[in-house]
Every structure is written in structure tokens, then in C-alpha cells.
Amino acid sequence: MGRGVLVILALLGVCSALSPSTYLTPGDKERLKLVLEPAWSLSDLAQVLYASAGYKHLGQVIPNVQGVCNFIKSSAGDGATVETLFLASSAGKALGCPIEASAAAIQAVSEAIREGASSQELYHAVTAATNLGVALDTAKVLRATQLALKKDDSVLSLGYAFHVGAQLKGEVGSIFERIEDAVVQADEVDGRMLQFEGGLSITALVLSGAYKLAESSNKTPPIKPDQAVKFANYLMTRKSVQMPKGVYYLLEAVSMFTNNKFHVPVAITLASNVAISADAPTVQVRVTDLKGNSLGPLKVTADSATRESDEVVIISKEKLAPLAGAEGVYELEVMSRGPARGFYRLVVSADASDTRLVGHTAATLTFKVLTAISIQSVEIGTADSDQSTAPSLQRVTYPSTLGENLAADQHQRVMLRFLVRDTASGRPTRVHQAFVKITHVDSAREIIFVAETDANDLYKFDIDVSSSVKEFGGVSGLYSVELVVGDACISNPTLWHLADISLTFPDSSLSSQSSPNEYTYKVRPEIKHVFRSPDQRPSSLVSTTFTVLCILPLFVLLIMWYKLGVNISSFPFTFSAIVFHIGLAGILGLFCLFWLQLDMFTTLRYLFMIGVVTFFSGNYMLSSIAAKRMEVA
């Protein structure tokens, strides 16, 4: 059994890799058309050729054919080079308005077919000649081609040579032999693609050339069927091409692969959705050529359908029935066989009388069987951390939310149990995603936990409030508890808000950790500088009172003096006495001036001047008074 599986797997590994898993879908065609469309502004002849040929391959109607034809005819006027003639005549052919050969053009083309020309020049000349209806001398062309190949035997050069050979009448075996030389130079990528170095345009050119040459010489090309499929795989990976030239080459090669006498690769793809469920119980398979065209009635069989997770085979050797109304689509009813949920590998082969078909056996497709689930036996509640009391659990049924709010603090645990039941089999099952999402209602901050299963597939979720302070950031408040149940193979993934819980965390340092981040994107709060308020001053009543009190002694003195009969009768009316007293008054006045307006240095200067005068006059006056007293005594 085991070996059998291995053999099957090995076969799958080899064969499945060789069937094109895609084709040019209508979407692809539309995109390729968009790439070609700008050519209709008729500014570049090469673009017009790419677009005309491309539209023809895509089966699109060319807008304003007459205008395009006129553009081509005008560009292939007198003095046109061979390359222009090639482009114009090829485009004319694709458009269905062949341009007429002028004598000058015929001469130019004939002259271009000479020994020493490169194979690309020969290709242009020969194609132009064929399109213009100029008779070709096969022997001469062959000789020139052989010379060109001797000079340059690159794959590109060979590709052009094949196209030249395909247009010649008579014996072209010498070129045909070279196909093998080219094919062996192809590089294999991932074991499922073949390409020539240089990419899409070279690969497509060589392929179309080789098959055309083989057709015209009526011999099978030296390309093995699996090589043809690998080339086709490469072309299909390049269908995203965005250059008009690339699109042209791609479409040339793909068209050639849908319509030649030797190899027609078959694309076996899934036509239905990848998901199979009770609502859509059939797998639909599309069998087409690379362009998405039907290949006529075929006998399509499902070799096997195997569940990927446990290799259980649910289908083997069954014929697919053609789907009415859709050509090339075949269907197989799967759900009636009671398949288990999961991904399945379907191996499909198509048998046909047409021997040209390649890559039509053992194509591997993947589909998945969906079943619905229901969430049952849901219990949520709290329990004490020290398990001193039995947990209090409450039942909730989908899709209702628990009416009352639960509450838990740091001494408690929050518990949730539920069962996910497969509604098809009725058994408990496991799903990929069984998460409990706990969201803080105010800040919308969410914390996600994974529910774990036990041996009976019962899902359990259990957190200790005190040990999950870090996850919750220590933020107490109301949290909503939501259950997310999802799996790639269930038809009803569920997000269910089942309860609200109020969690209380100890006021730890964690919650107060929201340090003001120095680097913020928000508007910072405005700061108004608080100016120091002036010191409290005593009221003017106090100061006035004290001012009066301060002046009062002076008046008391004056009054007392008056009462005592003070006099200055002995004032000596001498010069020194007058100067001294004026000087003293001046010094006191200078102090007032210093207080009011003068600065220190000016004051000192004035003081020095007045001081000296006052000193000497005072000295003189005092000594004269002393002398007078001595006299009296």
C-alpha cells in the first residue's frame, strides 16, 4: 500500500509538473489587448504590426481598418527600407489588405537576399518577398542562410533561419536539421519550464519558427512532447508581459501551439471554485488549449482524488461528465461521497483520439471540501485562583451575548470552554484558528489568546488575571470577549461576541508607566509662562503715616529750637563760612541728584570738586571760629 502511494506520488511528481496549469483567460486577453491598443494612434509601424497580428490572434476586431491600411501603404512607399517593407507587408497581411509591390520595393527585397547578410536581414527580406509575392530562389536563400548561420550560430540567429526556411519551397532539410541544435540550448527552470536565454521574444521566435519549418517540410520537429509542454509552461508564465513586442511574440507562439500538426499542449484547470461544499457539490474541470478554446469532445477521467492530510483516496478512475452549456468543461459530483473536510488532490487525465495533444495526462488540481461547524457547549465564567471554590460557569449559545457582565479581579481566573462540532459528521473537530479576542472597550486595544484543545477536542481557554497583567498592560475596565473560529475548510468562519467582562488589576506601576514620550506626533499642550507676581506691598495709608512720622522729628526739632530761641547770630559773614555752608548744601543736593538721575562716576566727580572747596573753606571757617573762642576765653 505504502509503496503504491509512493509510486503514485512519484508519478504525480513527474507528470503533474508537465501539464500547463493555466491558459490565456478572457482577463488575460483583455489585458494583452490593452497593451496593444496604443498602436492605433498610428505613429509607429512596428507597433501597428504587433497590434494587427496580436488582434488577429486574440480574435479582436481592429478599429478603422481602412485607416490603418492607408497608413501602412503610405509608409511602404518609395525609398522604404527592407525592414519597413517587412513590417508593412506583414501588417498588411495580418489586416487583410496586402500592399502592392512597387518595382523599387521588389528590387530592394531581391538585393537584400545576398550572401553576407545576417539571418535577421534575411528573415525580413524573405518575409517581405513572400508577402509581396516575389518569387524566391530557394537555393540562393539557403546558401545565404547557411553563410549567415556560419557567421552567427546563436539561438536568435537560428530562430530567424527557421522562419526563413519555413517560407521556402522545396528541400530545406539543411535548416531543419538545425532545430535540434537550438532545442538543446534551452535552459530548464524548476524542472517544469524550458526557455532560451534572452527571454520571451527569443523563445517564442525559435518555437514558432521551428514548428512552422516542421510543418512546411512535413516532418515532426525534434522536440519531445514533454519539452513542448515545458515550453508552453514557460510561455504561460510570461502572459503578464507588458511590451507590445513581447505580446506579439507571445501570441504568435501561443497561437502556433494551438494550431499545428505536431504538439498541442492541453491546459487542465479548475473551472469551479476551489471550495466544494453542500451548496456547490461538483468539481468542474476545464480542458482547453492554451488560448482557452475547447478541444472538442474528450474523455476526461479523474484518476484519483486524495485527501492531502491523510492520503485517503475518495475517488479513483471516474469519468467526468461534460457540463451542458459550457464547452470544454467537465464536472464530477463529490459531496455525495461524504468526503471529510480538507484539501484534496485531484488527478485528471484527458483521452483523445487527437494524437497532437500533449500534457493531457495526470494534471493535478487542488480542491477543498468545506463543511459547516457549530460552536456548542460554550461555558464562560470565573474561578478563584486558589481553587478554594468551584468555578461558576454560565452557558452561552451562539449567536447570543451573555446578558450580564462578568467581573474578575486579580485573585480570579477567567475560563472559557467550547466545542466545535462538524455539522456534517456530528463529531467534535479541531480547527486551525480558535482564538479568544479580548478587547478593551474604551481604547479598542485587543489582546488575543489561543484556545487549546484537550484529548476530547474540547477547547479550553483559561487565564489567571494576576499573571496576565503584562498582556493587558494593567488597564482595568470593561473588556469584550469575542471568539474567532476559522479554518480554510469550514464554510462558516465565525466571529462571535459572547460576553463582556470587567477586569480589575492591582494598581501596579505598569498602568502608570505611560511616560510622556519625548517623540510625539501629536500637538503638545501649550505652556504659558507664569510671571512672578510682585511682592505684596503695604497700603499707602501705612506708608503715608510713616512718612509723616519720619518727617515729624524735623518739625519737632525746628519748633523746639524756636521755643528755645535758637539763633545763628554768631554767623561770621566771611567768604569761607558762606562757601562752606553752600558747599554742604551742594553735597546734600548732589546726593539727591545722584538718587534721581546721576550715575556714580559723575556724582563722584562733582563731589570731588564741591568736596575740596567745602573742605578747605570748612577748615578755614572752623579754625577761625576756634581762634575766636580762644580769644573770648
Add this chain to the structure above:
Amino acid sequence: MLRLLVLSVCVAATVATNTLVLVDTLATRETHSIFLKSLQERGHEVSVKAADDPSLQLSRYGEYLYQNLVILAPGVEEFGGALSVETIVEFVDGGGNVLVAGSRDAADLIRELVTEVGVEMDEEGAAVIDHLHYDANDDGQHTLIAAPSSGLIESDVMVGPSDGTPILYRGTGLITDAENPLVLPVLRAPSTSYCYNPTQAITDYPHATGQNMLLVAALQARNNARVVVSGSLEFFSDAFIMASVQTPQGSFHERSGNGKVVEALSRWVFKEEGVLRVVSIDHHLEGEKHPPAAYTIKQDVEYKIKVERLVAGSWKPFNTTDLQMEFVRIDPFVRVTMIPNSEGVFSVTFKVPDVYGVYQFKVEYNRVGFTRLFNTTQVSVRPFTHLEYERFIECAYPYYASAISMMVGVFFFSLVFLHHKDPAPKSKAE
């Protein structure tokens, strides 16, 4: 330094920017042609090279050859030529912008590179899965995420105006440190998503779940260099940009939101959007025209700053109502919001604090999506000179009065003391 920065931005705005695009295979040129074409249309000189091209180099003779680097090569095991994670980090340090796309199977090299910018890709093989938000074209594993546009960062500058179309994404999840303010969550995963290997049952806690997981992250470094990291190469692809979106909830959108977001995001990352510069600064006393040598405490000062924003390649006046000016002496003493006018000149008048010292006028404008605007001008603030204090204080009148009375007293006393003629003893004796 700032002038240099302004200058370099000017140069970048006028001269074509050189952008190097590194790819795994040259076919990426075709699968991502819309993205690359839009770069070219916006004036980038785009050079597409294989990531292991032995002739790769970012700088020559100490000057960077490119302003922008796009790495659409999740599979590259080792960069070619002179390129390495270190040189790319140096490139970012030198102000270069980088866009990196990863994938489920991104090579260690790419993981190492994004770790340098504060983003971690989930482990190899893990894919973002969401069983509730996937597109109908999904291959069955629900790894083609149709992320609701509500997960986009609220910044028109970075992701353009939101129009509610879901964004297609297939790839790995990104994990960032929520405490790192320089890393911005451009696109958050839906809250029902998680990142795990879809073919393996969940045994360990997934590294990234829900909204804590990012699909696209951005870094604006302190030197204003920008880096965008996406865990999905296809996020930028033509296929996703042109795709329609059909969600399991039944809403259908003709086009995914990818095109718009990729366009806006690439404008942002290559500094075509959200770039600000300071043109001029002016400060003086209220009613005057020129700045004084030093301000005195409690004076009224007017401060003006002209700011411009790069709009479609040319500098236009910037307008916002939340530009703030700080008057800083170690700590800000004053922080006020400035009033804009239509010329892009923001002005404010305020009173200098009554604490003297060396201050700075500081304008720091740091908003999501914009380059960091930072400008300081140093001025000194001195205290009052002795002449500038209040002169006649009412409550000091007793002092004035006593001093004056003292002086008057001295004058008269000296007069009386020296020249008093005592007639009394004679009469007594008589």
C-alpha cells in the same frame, strides 16, 4: 546643516531622481509594470537590475548614485556587487529612501535588512491568514487577504484619501515594537487575522495576531530618510492593482485599493509628498523690524517663520493650524500655537519670561507623514539694568522722607551748632 538639508531637498525636487530597482528575476519588470511605470512618469530615472548583479553599487567616490532603492527581491540570498545590508543601512543613514517587499519565503538577507529598520518578518513559511477577510480568488488557504481600508494609517499624505476599498495582500506578517515611535503602521492586519503556516496546526502562539500585526510598515528615520516594508511582493503587482475584490461578506469592488495605496505610498517613500522646509525666520520686538542684540525680560517679542511644502514638485506655502513655537531654556518656558497666513508665514507674539539666560526659539513640527521640521534660533535674555527698575515706590516714601529730613536736619544742625550765640548764661549771671 539645515541649510544643507533644504538645499538637498531643493536639488531633489528639480533634478530627476535616480531610483534603483532590484529584482529576483527580470520578469518582475513585467509583473510590476504599473508600479514601475508610475515611477517613471513621475520623473524617476529607474534602473532595474537583478539583485545579485555583480556590478551593483550604491555610491561612487563617496557620492550616492541613487536617491531611492526599491528591493522587489524577496528571494535574494546575497546581494551582488558592493551591496550588502550594511551598505543599505548606511544608505538610509545618508538620507536615502528604501522600499522593501518580502514574501512568505523571504530570504534571511531581506529579514536581516528589515530588522535593521525596526521591523521583523514572521518566520519562513508563515503566511497571513484570515478566514473572515479573504478574496474570492484565494487559492483555498485564505492567504489572499482583502484587508479592510480601516486598517490604513490615518494620513492622507502617506496613503491618500480613504475610499473604503479593501486592499489585497498575500505574504508574511510584520511585527514591530509598538513603543518605537519612528515605525509607523501603514496597514494593520484585520483583527481576525493571524500569521502561521497554513498547512500546520497551531501548536505555539502565533508571533503575530490581529491588529498587532502589520502588513505594511514605514520608518521615517530622524534624518528624514524613509523606508517602507511590505511583507508581500504581490501587494505592488499589476495583478493585485488590476484585480477586483470579492469579500466573503458579499461586497464587490471593481478594483482593489492597491493601486491607489501603492501610488500614494511610493510618492511618500520617495519624498514626493509630505516634505516640509523652513524658508526664513524673523524675530524682533513688537513694533520694530530688526532683532536686538539681546532681549530683556518681560518684553513683547514677535516671531515669524515661513514654511513651505513640496506639492507636485514645487514649493507651495504650507498651511496648518497646529504649528507651535517654543521658547526654550533647557526646558520650554513658553509654548504657543502660531497663526498662519496664506503666504505660509506663521507668526506669534508673546512676552519674554522673567527669567534671564540663553534661550532658543524652537519650532518642532512632527506629524505623521511629514518630514520632521526642526529649527532653533538662539537669543539671550538679560535682566533689567539698574535704571530699568521702578523708581519711586510709594511704600518707600518713609525712607525717602527720613533721608531728606536727615539731610535737611544735618544742614540746619550744623548751621545752628556752629553759629549759635548763647545769650542766656550772661543774663543768668547778671
